[in-house]
Amino acid sequence: MLAVALAAYAMVKFYGIAFLGQARGARHAHESGRWERSAMALLSVACIVLGLFPAEV
DSSP states (O other): OHHHHHHHHHHHHHHHHHHSOOOSOSOOOOOOOHHHHHHHHHHHHHHHHHHHOSTTO
C-alpha cells in the first residue's frame, strides 16, 4: 500500500508540474554554463558514437 501511495503522489505531482504549469521552486531559471554544456556535448557525442559503431565498443 505504501508503494502505491508513493507512486500516486509522484504521478499527481508530475501531472501538476507538466500539464498545469505549476512551479517546482522559487529559484530563477538561468542559462547553463560552459562546463554544463561541455558535459552534455560529451555525452551526446558518446551516444552518437555508440549508435554508429556498437560492435567496436
